[in-house]
Amino acid sequence: MRQGVVWAAFCLWVLVCPLLPVSSRSSRSLVRIGLKKRPLDLNNMRTARIAGMQGKIGDGVMSRYHGLDDPDGEFVSLKNYLDAQYFGEIGIGTPPQNFTVVFDTGSSNLWVPSSKCYFSIACFFHHKYKAKQSSTYSKIGRPGEIHYGSGSISGFFSQDNVEVGSLIVKDQVFIEATREGSLTFALAKFDGIMGLGFQGISVGNATPVWSTMLQQGLLHEELFSFWLNRNPNAEEGGEIVFGGVDKRHYRGKHTFVPVTQAGYWQFEMGDFLIANQTTGICEGGCSAIVDSGTSLIAGPTLVVTQINHAIGAEGIVSMECKEVVSQYGNMMWDLLVSGVLPSKVCSQIGLCMSGHNIHLGMAFFVIISRVMVQKLPWLETENVIWCSPGIRTVVGNEKMESVDELGDIVFCNACQMIAVWIQSQLKQMKTKDKVLRYVTELCGSLPSPMGESVIDCASVVSMPNITFTIGDRAFDLTPDQYILKTGDGSTTVCLSGFTALDVPPPKGPLWILGEIFMGVYHTVFDFGDLKIGFAEAL
Numbered sequence: 001m002r003q004g005v006v007w008a009a010f011c012l013w014v015l016v017c018p019l020l021p022v023s024s025r026s027s028r029s030l031v032r033i034g035l036k037k038r039p040l041d042l043n044n045m046r047t048a049r050i051a052g053m054q055g056k057i058g059d060g061v062m063s064r065y066h067g068l069d070d071p072d073g074e075f076v077s078l079k080n081y082l083d084a085q086y087f088g089e090i091g092i093g094t095p096p097q098n099f100t101v102v103f104d105t106g107s108s109n110l111w112v113p114s115s116k117c118y119f120s121i122a123c124f125f126h127h128k129y130k131a132k133q134s135s136t137y138s139k140i141g142r143p144g145e146i147h148y149g150s151g152s153i154s155g156f157f158s159q160d161n162v163e164v165g166s167l168i169v170k171d172q173v174f175i176e177a178t179r180e181g182s183l184t185f186a187l188a189k190f191d192g193i194m195g196l197g198f199q200g201i202s203v204g205n206a207t208p209v210w211s212t213m214l215q216q217g218l219l220h221e222e223l224f225s226f227w228l229n230r231n232p233n234a235e236e237g238g239e240i241v242f243g244g245v246d247k248r249h250y251r252g253k254h255t256f257v258p259v260t261q262a263g264y265w266q267f268e269m270g271d272f273l274i275a276n277q278t279t280g281i282c283e284g285g286c287s288a289i290v291d292s293g294t295s296l297i298a299g300p301t302l303v304v305t306q307i308n309h310a311i312g313a314e315g316i317v318s319m320e321c322k323e324v325v326s327q328y329g330n331m332m333w334d335l336l337v338s339g340v341l342p343s344k345v346c347s348q349i350g351l352c353m354s355g356h357n358i359h360l361g362m363a364f365f366v367i368i369s370r371v372m373v374q375k376l377p378w379l380e381t382e383n384v385i386w387c388s389p390g391i392r393t394v395v396g397n398e399k400m401e402s403v404d405e406l407g408d409i410v411f412c413n414a415c416q417m418i419a420v421w422i423q424s425q426l427k428q429m430k431t432k433d434k435v436l437r438y439v440t441e442l443c444g445s446l447p448s449p450m451g452e453s454v455i456d457c458a459s460v461v462s463m464p465n466i467t468f469t470i471g472d473r474a475f476d477l478t479p480d481q482y483i484l485k486t487g488d489g490s491t492t493v494c495l496s497g498f499t500a501l502d503v504p505p506p507k508g509p510l511w512i513l514g515e516i517f518m519g520v521y522h523t524v525f526d527f528g529d530l531k532i533g534f535a536e537a538l
Contacts, residue, residue, distance in 0.1 A: 037237030107197055117177060175204075228518050
């Protein structure tokens with residue numbers, strides 16, 4: 001009898017359960033967005049670099065972040081998206097109008113081309129949003145503009161529903177771009193950008209799509225995760241999961257580190273090693289940003305030069321750098337051995353003003369500007385702005401204060417780089433002759449002003465591992481992982497996955513970890529607990 005009652009109760013539960021209301025929390029689930037991957041195109045990369053050179057030397061390098069070189073600057077991402085290889089699809093409006101976008105953790109705005117974009121070439125090659133065809137469109141009309149390293153987009157803010165996978169994000173504010181002033185966007189394989197950064201760096205303080213998802217209770221967990229497929233032959237390019245993680249895409253546990261500044265997804269990184277040897281640059285910590293909108297890995301010129309030397313990448317021969325080693329190398333060695341700090345050495349030998357700490361990247365850009373005029377004659381015009389932080393520019397009739405002053409800056413900065421290099425070698429107990437010879441070789445490995453450094457493909461097997469220290473754990477990149485290959489057979493070209501980016505203190509030194517790093521390590525962006533996690537990707 002008792003068993004019969006239990007059985008009847010169970011049958012009743014089975015019949016009634018599907019009719020009960022489901023809580024909002026249980027109805028929320030993982031939202032998966034498949035990503036497409038396009039092959040790396042060397043010509044596109046170089047075109048983007050040249051476009052950046054027209055604006056200012058250094059912005060052609062893969063990615064620049066406005067505000068990081070100015071303590072009081074506004075946080076607006078200045079990027080070069082032509083390097084980006086991974087894209088996904090979203091819909092805007094009712095019925096949805098589909099757009100291919102870069103899901104970018106290094107910016108926060110959503111923008112797509114507008115049907116009112118009449119005079120930009122880029123708009124003729126991409127899908128355009130048509131407000132009149134959407135029943136859920138709401139007019140805002142406030143102007144908006146985003147500046148990039150190789151151009152800018154401008155337009156006006158609008159509001160409409162945005163479809164992301166199976167989710168409908170209601171009343172999302174975005175920018176309809178009516179002008180795309182860059183060759184980069186004309187050549188790009190995507191229509192627009194969907195930023196996944198924090199609202200603090202959003203132009204116009206617009207709420208990012210990701211934040212709107214959370215506000216509307218659309219996700220089970222306040223996090224999203226990236227898996228980027230590095231297999232060049234795979235049909236599936238990767239996947240973003242909103243609201244959780246897919247355990248099929250990683251091995252082991254994630255190492256989490258706290259977000260140190262909620263603008264970009266920024267955290268504190270530890271020591272950086274080449275072939276298990278410290279470079280000495282980040283022993284006391286460096287800031288790092290995880291950026292899915294960037295293909296390469298960017299870091300301080302001091303370190304990228306050492307990487308170039310270790311992997312045999314071709315760079316620029318800096319006569320100023322070599323001259324400092326030749327004339328002052330022995331004196332610098334003696335001072336460092338006696339315990340003088342690298343930051344004080346150059347003022348003591350008279351190459352820098354006492355107490356004057358000049359931006360280390362400045363010398364690099366001053367030196368390469370001369371090479372760029374030789375390689376790109378069209379740059380030598382009155383209207384070109386040769387610009388680096390702390391250096392007077394030449395625009396129209398404005399002139400440098402003096403040629404001697406420029407020379408002093410170059411030698412001072414070369415000296416500061418050399419002092420750091422010698423100090424890092426001293427820690428490895430190497431002899432003076434060997435260290436000075438090594439530093440002279442580094443002078444010939446300064447990164448290319450065009451951003452990419454070409455290497456011999458046959459030497460990849462003998463290259464060292466590169467190691468990032470994150471949360472007291474070593475994250476290795478093997479040569480096969482940090483070397484990019486483009487072309488086939490005899491036309492294959494191998495490129496270093498590292499490029500130079502110099503950000504002065506207090507916001508620097510800074511690393512930008514782009515798709516190369518994220519392809520090796522599955523990445524979790526935890527908005528709820530403000531942390532970032534990395535685990536070996538599968």
